[in-house]
Amino acid sequence: xxxxxxxxxxxxxxxxVHEVTHDFTKDVIPDDITPVQYGILEYIAVSQPVTLSxxxxxxxxxxxxxxxxxxKLSEKNLCEKFDVEGDRRKQFIRLSAEGQALMxxxxxxxxxxxxxRMKDAAAEEQQAINEALxxxxxxxxxxxx
Amino acid sequence: xxxxxxxxxxxxxxxxVHEVTHDFTKDVIPDDITPVQYGILEYIAVSQPVTLSxxxxxxxxxxxxxxxxxxKLSEKNLCEKFDVEGDRRKQFIRLSAEGQALMxxxxxxxxxxxxxRMKDAAAEEQQAINEALxxxxxxxxxxxx
DNA sequence: TGATTTTGTTATCAAATGATAAGTAAAGAG
DNA sequence: CTCTTTACTTATCATTTGATAACAAAATCA
Numbered sequence: 001x002x003x004x005x006x007x008x009x010x011x012x013x014x015x016x017v018h019e020v021t022h023d024f025t026k027d028v029i030p031d032d033i034t035p036v037q038y039g040i041l042e043y044i045a046v047s048q049p050v051t052l053s054x055x056x057x058x059x060x061x062x063x064x065x066x067x068x069x070x071x072k073l074s075e076k077n078l079c080e081k082f083d084v085e086g087d088r089r090k091q092f093i094r095l096s097a098e099g100q101a102l103m104x105x106x107x108x109x110x111x112x113x114x115x116x117r118m119k120d121a122a123a124e125e126q127q128a129i130n131e132a133l134x135x136x137x138x139x140x141x142x143x144x145x
Numbered sequence: 146x147x148x149x150x151x152x153x154x155x156x157x158x159x160x161x162v163h164e165v166t167h168d169f170t171k172d173v174i175p176d177d178i179t180p181v182q183y184g185i186l187e188y189i190a191v192s193q194p195v196t197l198s199x200x201x202x203x204x205x206x207x208x209x210x211x212x213x214x215x216x217k218l219s220e221k222n223l224c225e226k227f228d229v230e231g232d233r234r235k236q237f238i239r240l241s242a243e244g245q246a247l248m249x250x251x252x253x254x255x256x257x258x259x260x261x262r263m264k265d266a267a268a269e270e271q272q273a274i275n276e277a278l279x280x281x282x283x284x285x286x287x288x289x290x
Numbered sequence: 291t292g293a294t295t296t297t298g299t300t301a302t303c304a305a306a307t308g309a310t311a312a313g314t315a316a317a318g319a320g
Numbered sequence: 321c322t323c324t325t326t327a328c329t330t331a332t333c334a335t336t337t338g339a340t341a342a343c344a345a346a347a348t349c350a
Contacts, residue, residue: 003256015191018163042156064301090298108152117284132280198327212329212330232327298346304339307336309332311333316327
């Protein structure tokens with residue numbers, strides 16, 4: 001394999017993923033949710049329930065700042081904290097009904113727009129795309145730990 | 146295809162791409178380059194030469210702010226402006242030698258880390274990953290225009 | 291038990307980013 | 321040759337984000 005060409009393809013691909021997801025979601029995410037807050041909501045949606053520390057670790061946001069942003073999200077009624085039984089220091093976070101509805105809308109919109117791009121593809125190609133996603137996710141774009 | 150499962154896979158995948166690329170690049174990008182500035186450098190590296198307007202459009206940064214950040218990058222000797230012949234309003238931007246060296250280092254490091262993940266895979270699987278990248282890039286994660 | 295670590299909070303400050311107004315110079319249109 | 325549009329700059333202000341110090345409460349360790 002040509003390493004140089006592979007690097008370039010990789011960089012162009014990751015940049016495209018960034019840009020396309022941004023383009024596809026920017027008009028669905030409410031104005032009063034900042035990018036950092038959206039990132040947190042997305043993480044909660046995919047991994048709930050999560051603790052503050054987990055959010056802090058995975059999203060690379062310091063604990064004080066995580067606490068602050070989470071407070072804002074709670075004030076917007078998008079997520080809820082509840083106690084973890086067995087360790088009274090910890091708090092689990094999950095989306096509220098309102099937050100879940102919001103994220104369902106965003107994910108649905110995002111999914112539909114990607115789906116739109118695939119609608120003309122043959123069934124086998126759709127399947128190939130599905131498998132490509134899984135392959136890259138499990139073999140290349142996975143997180144340690 | 147199960148649409149719900151597909152949406153979830155898509156969201157989890159795009160989030161993973163964000164996080165892994167962040168993890169893999171954060172210790173290679175110099176401290177005095179901000180995230181927005183890095184995004185601009187990456188775009189220039191992939192698409193050079195580019196105009197200010199193109200950067201503004203593609204990276205979703207207003208012209209005044211693009212101008213400001215580009216000025217900072219020029220002051221750091223990472224990129225250069227040069228005139229576009231035929232239209233004296235426009236300016237092309239390209240990486241300076243120093244900027245090119247920086248981005249080569251980042252791309253190389255990023256590529257090596259991904260390569261590390263694939264090194265145990267059989268040649269056919271490496272080829273499959275390569276093809277999966279191209280498939281998703283051309284069929285799903287491409288930008289209009 | 292007392293010391294230390296983990297988990298989270300509040301407060302505060304600085305830096306990065308976004309948004310807007312106002313201006314310049316060149317190109318293009320009528 | 322004016323008028324309008326395009327490409328870009330400078331200046332300014334508000335918001336977001338990041339970083340740090342200081343604190344509290346519960347768990348764990350020795």
